[in-house]
Amino acid sequence: MGVRMIDPKLLKKDPDLIRASLARRRMPVDLGALVSKDESRRQIQKEGDELRGNHKRRSEEMARAMRMKANTDTLRAELRTLSTRISELEERQRAADSAFEAEALLIPNLLLPDVPDGGPPEENPVVSVQGEKPAFDFQPKPHWEIGESLGILDFERAAKISRARFTALLGAGARLERALISFMMDLHASRGYTEIWPPFLVNAAAMRGTGQLPKFSEDLFKCEGQDLWLVPTAEVPVTNFHAGEILPADRLPLRYAAYTPCFRAEAGAAGKDTRGMIRQHQFDKVELVKFCRPEESEAELESLRRDAEEVLRRLGLPYRVVVLRSGDTGFASAKTYDIEVWLPGQTAYREISSCSTFTDFQARRAMIRHRAKSGETALVHTLNGSALAVGRTLIALLENGQRSDGSVALPSALHPYLGGLTEISKP
């Protein structure tokens, strides 16, 4: 009951398919233990079903006997014994179910066949390079130098009131962050996405639904003493928005755009990206989330990626798209494109969006279904992608728009959102 993760039917029928996917992910997991836990769990359920059926039939006899005022002492005693055996068995069943589930929830999603094989030392294949890298007749600076000298980024005071990996934005910087959120949301809303402003704290069931829990709790912030967690991405509240629902097929695909702040503990990132605003405990992000029929999801991933790219195109930022190799693809994802923006201050492409299809993995965990034409219920596919990470977009604008005098030119697409501001210069 309530066992949700990888498809238990697939585990029973074709565990080798799951093994092959795990091997592609470079995850040596022994499925044998899981398979035998599944078997014992099903065996116990079978026994329990038989016992309960027996008890049910004898109870009906009991009811009849009571009506006829017959003597029921023997029957009553028999039923009491049966009842005890059932409770014992149900105790075992609970244990077997949770043993199975605890392990099953740690199995990552199956990869799509076209995900390129390979692991971390290898580069992820570049599938597209777009935009002109700006040419500078001076040495371009990293965003933290630009931002501090313009007085729009303050790392020290942010660390004073919080700790490292927090940044305060000031003046034109704060204005730019706010403008970017509005610009992105307006763009997506005009292109068929429904705006949604979700809660920023969610419960553990929601975190489990999208796959953050139980495996990645150390990456999350939790409210002490409460079943409330700070969202690491809008994916969590928005995907779980339809948890437990059977969506009408004629309304699919559902497309949502949501802005949220994102909170990440960055537990494994000690020493990485310690300068500047690249890796923060808190950042803003606009996220696109889709729910669709299984047969539509691959096409929806492509259009999702295009919708994310559109933001960069309109901002005039150079970028490239990579497809993540099997060993790099996230736990819940079946296939992921990363969009990487060009940062001249660091002479590197850095991730600014990640667009993934989760096939039915999240839908199974969160029980999000639709009614197929044939009439029966079937899991939907879920997808999501950043469009975009706002803080990193701001960084990219600073580094790509910088001029030799230390000022920064802002793209015309943002001008309507900036109240007349077209550049940021020293006060």
Add this chain to the structure above:
RNA sequence: GGAGAGGUGGCCGAGUGGCCGAAGGCAAUCGCCUGCUAAGCGAUUGAACGCUUAAUAGGUGUUCCGGGGGUUCGAAUCCCCCCCUCUCCGCCA
């Protein structure tokens, strides 16, 4: 936070211990009927898991009346805890 009311199928709503997966109505689907439509008549229509099966076809079993515990041979119905919704009061942006 305090007081009260309530949470039953897609929706409304009956049901205070067994004959209840659950009356009745609405909605929907199929059929009949009617120039068309409406009305009318008839039938069908919840989900999960297991077993069976090539099958997510069919068959079959178990479970599910907000969630969890308890009483009882037996719980939608009785008891306890929790969650949620509504109304009033308090507080607050």
